[in-house]
Amino acid sequence: MSDRAYNFSAGPAILPEPVIQQAQKDIWNIFDTGMGVCELSHRGKHYDRILEEAEADCREVGRIPDNFRVLFLQGGATLQTAMIPMSFLPAGRTADYFHTGKWATEAIAEARKFGKVHVCASTEKGVFNHIPSPAETNFSENAAYCHYVTNNTIYGTQWHNRYPDTSAPLIGDMSSDMYSRPIDWSKYAMVYASAQKNLGPSGQILAVINDDFLATAPEGKLAAMLDYQVQAKKQSRFNTPNTFAVYLMGQVFKWILKEFGTLEEVDRYNTEKANLIYDYLDNSDFYVGHAEPESRSLMNVAFRCQTPELDALFIKQSAEHNITTIKGHRSTGGMRASIYNAFPREGCEVLVKFMKSFERENG
Ligand SMILES: *Cc1c(COP(=O)(O)O)cnc(C)c1O
Numbered sequence: 001m002s003d004r005a006y007n008f009s010a011g012p013a014i015l016p017e018p019v020i021q022q023a024q025k026d027i028w029n030i031f032d033t034g035m036g037v038c039e040l041s042h043r044g045k046h047y048d049r050i051l052e053e054a055e056a057d058c059r060e061v062g063r064i065p066d067n068f069r070v071l072f073l074q075g076g077a078t079l080q081t082a083m084i085p086m087s088f089l090p091a092g093r094t095a096d097y098f099h100t101g102k103w104a105t106e107a108i109a110e111a112r113k114f115g116k117v118h119v120c121a122s123t124e125k126g127v128f129n130h131i132p133s134p135a136e137t138n139f140s141e142n143a144a145y146c147h148y149v150t151n152n153t154i155y156g157t158q159w160h161n162r163y164p165d166t167s168a169p170l171i172g173d174m175s176s177d178m179y180s181r182p183i184d185w186s187k188y189a190m191v192y193a194s195a196q197k198n199l200g201p202s203g204q205i206l207a208v209i210n211d212d213f214l215a216t217a218p219e220g221k222l223a224a225m226l227d228y229q230v231q232a233k234k235q236s237r238f239n240t241p242n243t244f245a246v247y248l249m250g251q252v253f254k255w256i257l258k259e260f261g262t263l264e265e266v267d268r269y270n271t272e273k274a275n276l277i278y279d280y281l282d283n284s285d286f287y288v289g290h291a292e293p294e295s296r297s298l299m300n301v302a303f304r305c306q307t308p309e310l311d312a313l314f315i316k317q318s319a320e321h322n323i324t325t326i327k328g329h330r331s332t333g334g335m336r337a338s339i340y341n342a343f344p345r346e347g348c349e350v351l352v353k354f355m356k357s358f359e360r361e362n363g
Contacts, residue, residue: 053254096119
């Protein structure tokens with residue numbers, strides 16, 4: 001891995017090395033045009049090609065059905081938490097929200113500015129250490145939509161093999177696990193993801209919306225930048241888009257196709273990587289995992305030692321092994337190893353090796 005660190009950052013996170021290398025070239029001169037990728041008109045034919053390929057590859061990777069629209073928007077997942085209720089929560093209706101972590105909390109707070117919100121389940125009492133069971137969940141009647149976070153980046157919990165059992169249109173915030181595994185589109189009205197975890201640079205959104213659901217958004221009433229219908233009609237370039245972000249996401253999609261072929265293969269690789277760490281955690285009395293085993297995330301592994309002093313020592317000494325950005329979020333403490341698609345298996349092995357030697361010395 002040459003001069004690169006084992007970067008466990010939760011986001012902006014590690015990118016695939018071939019993508020960075022390609023971008024280094026294309027920033028200088030792309031398609032032999034004598035121009036760099038950031039220097040192309042967003043209405044010119046070279047950017048047309050970048051956008052077309054990015055969407056086509058995005059569809060191929062995700063096996064997105066034809067009746068879903070792919071939008072590349074700005075403002076991150078945070079702007080989606082406002083745009084969604086502005087567009088899909090009409091007066092007099094209620095939206096159901098799962099309260100499973102910090103990003104869910106923020107989505108709820110934002111939605112409340114625009115309409116009526118019902119929290120259908122909350123795991124706050126257990127410091128968000130699990131995904132709510134159907135028995136813990138209580139949907140409202142005839143909700144306008146149901147919003148949930150598929151992977152809770154900070155607490156390291158993830159929905160596995162089941163979906164919220166709602167009859168309302170389902171919206172998933174997939175910011176930290178988009179394209180880490182296959183997606184069953186029949187369950188969703190809409191999914192969205194900030195790019196900076198698994199898909200590219202920050203500030204960028206990938207939103208995938210069912211046509212019938214999109215048609216229920218108001219048209220021409222909101223600020224144009226916040227209007228899904230305008231963005232869809234203008235191919236995500238109502239204004240000057242972040243052309244570099246769209247380019248870079250396109251490169252990440254190409255990398256997934258070349259390196260893995262399918263999301264089943266990506267999932268297999270991610271499962272293998274996460275299990276290296278979880279198997280070790282399960283057999284150790286020294287470390288404590290944050291999430292309950294059946295809710296554990298394959299993307300973010302949150303764990304800690306027995307004391308904050310040992311956590312601090314762990315973070316300090318692990319840096320000597322080229323392990324960076326592994327400090328946990330302030331709300332969980334301890335450590336968090338974010339091991340998105342681009343994170344190499346070798347880095348997980350290095351981490352486990354260090355965990356063993358640290359336990360031996362301090363246990
Ligand atoms: C990172 C993250 C967000 C926030 O994304 P921004 O790009 O900062 O708006 C929202 N939801 C989840 C699940 C995240 O991981």
